Amino acid sequence: MVHREAHARRPSIHDVANSAGVSAATVSKVLQGVSTVKPENVQRVFDAVELLGYRVDPLASDLRRAKRRIIGAIVPEFESEFFGSVITQLERLAEQRGYALVAASSRESETREKEILARMHDWRVSGVVLAPVRNEHGPAAGFMKKNGMTGVLIDRVLADDSFDTVSADSVSASAEVASELVERGHRHILVLGLGEQAATVRARLDSFRERAQQLAADTRVDVILSESDVEPLRSSLRDYFAKGERPTAVYSLFLRGTLVALSEFRRRGWHCPNDISLVGFDDAEWMQVTWPAIAAVVQPVRQIAIEAMDVLFRRIEGEGGPPMARLEPCKVLMRESVGSPGSGPHSGGGKRQ
Structure with missing residues (x-):
C-alpha cells in the first residue's frame, strides 16, 4: 500500500x-x-x-527536445457525444505518456481548421490528431504535409498517402443496417445525411444502397442530404413527407439527423416501430433511455483513440514505413425502434392512397 x-x-x-x-x-x-x-x-x-x-517535468523535457510535450487535437465540434468522447480519451492517453493535450474545434470550417493547425505548428507540438471537416484531402492535411508535421487523421477519412488514418468501419456497418432492414421486409427506406461530410457520407450511403438492392432488387432508397446544418434538413424532411411519401424505415447517417427524424415523427403522431422504423448512426444516452429505444450504429470511440495515439507516438519516436489505414469495427444495435412494416398506417408502403 x-x-x-x-x-x-x-x-x-x-x-x-x-x-x-x-x-x-x-x-x-x-x-x-x-x-x-x-x-x-x-x-x-x-x-x-x-x-x-x-x-513528467515538461521544462526538463523541453530543454532536451526541440518539440514540446504537447499533442494537438482538432475536431469539427465539441457538442456531439462522439467528438466529446474522442477528446476525453485522447487526453487520458496523452497524459499517461506525460504529454498535455491541447484541443480545439474547427466549428466545421476548413479555414478555421487550418488556422488552428498553424498555431499548433507555432507552438511546436509534438504531433496532431486531426478529425478533418471534410476528408483527408483538405487544406489542413495539406498544411501538415507541407510543414513536415507529425500527425494522424481520424473519423471522416478513408486512406491517405501521407498520414496514418484511423476511422470506424462505417461501410460494413451501413451494409449491416441494410441487411437488418431488408430482412425485416422494408422495401422503401429514406436515408438522411450531411453533404459536408462527403467522403464518409458517400461511403455509408453507397454501401447501404448496394447491400439493400443486392438483397432485394425492388428496394427503393430515397436520400435527403443537407449541405450545412439540421434546419435545412428538417425543412426538406417536412416537404418530403408533405408530398405523401411514406417510407417504412429511416436511416440517419449522423446523430442530429436521428433527432430531427424522431421529432418529425412525433410531430405527425407516428410511433416507432409500428408506423415507421428508425436507425441512427452514432449512439447517445437519450437514444437508449427514450421509449422505444432507438437502434444505433455504435462507433468504437475508445479503440479509435487508442489506435490513433499509439501510431502517433510511434511516429513521434521516429518509426518509419508507409502510412497505414486502420478501420475499427462498429456495433449495430437493433433496438425497439425497428420492426417489420405492415403493422401501422403505412402498411401499404409507398405513397398514401
Whole structure:
C-alpha cells in the first residue's frame, strides 16, 4: 500500500518504477510510446502513474527536445457525444505518456481548421490528431504535409498517402443496417445525411444502397442530404413527407439527423416501430433511455483513440514505413425502434392512397 505521507514530494520516475516492479528505463520507454515493451508491463506502468499521480517535468523535457510535450487535437465540434468522447480519451492517453493535450474545434470550417493547425505548428507540438471537416484531402492535411508535421487523421477519412488514418468501419456497418432492414421486409427506406461530410457520407450511403438492392432488387432508397446544418434538413424532411411519401424505415447517417427524424415523427403522431422504423448512426444516452429505444450504429470511440495515439507516438519516436489505414469495427444495435412494416398506417408502403 502507498501511504500519502511517503509522497508529499513530487513522485519521480523511480517511484513509478518501484511501484510497477520494472526499471526506470522501462518506465521511460512506456511514457515515450516505445512499442517493444511487454503489454503487461505497459499496463503496470500506467497503473502506477495513475496511482502516484506522476507527471513528467515538461521544462526538463523541453530543454532536451526541440518539440514540446504537447499533442494537438482538432475536431469539427465539441457538442456531439462522439467528438466529446474522442477528446476525453485522447487526453487520458496523452497524459499517461506525460504529454498535455491541447484541443480545439474547427466549428466545421476548413479555414478555421487550418488556422488552428498553424498555431499548433507555432507552438511546436509534438504531433496532431486531426478529425478533418471534410476528408483527408483538405487544406489542413495539406498544411501538415507541407510543414513536415507529425500527425494522424481520424473519423471522416478513408486512406491517405501521407498520414496514418484511423476511422470506424462505417461501410460494413451501413451494409449491416441494410441487411437488418431488408430482412425485416422494408422495401422503401429514406436515408438522411450531411453533404459536408462527403467522403464518409458517400461511403455509408453507397454501401447501404448496394447491400439493400443486392438483397432485394425492388428496394427503393430515397436520400435527403443537407449541405450545412439540421434546419435545412428538417425543412426538406417536412416537404418530403408533405408530398405523401411514406417510407417504412429511416436511416440517419449522423446523430442530429436521428433527432430531427424522431421529432418529425412525433410531430405527425407516428410511433416507432409500428408506423415507421428508425436507425441512427452514432449512439447517445437519450437514444437508449427514450421509449422505444432507438437502434444505433455504435462507433468504437475508445479503440479509435487508442489506435490513433499509439501510431502517433510511434511516429513521434521516429518509426518509419508507409502510412497505414486502420478501420475499427462498429456495433449495430437493433433496438425497439425497428420492426417489420405492415403493422401501422403505412402498411401499404409507398405513397398514401
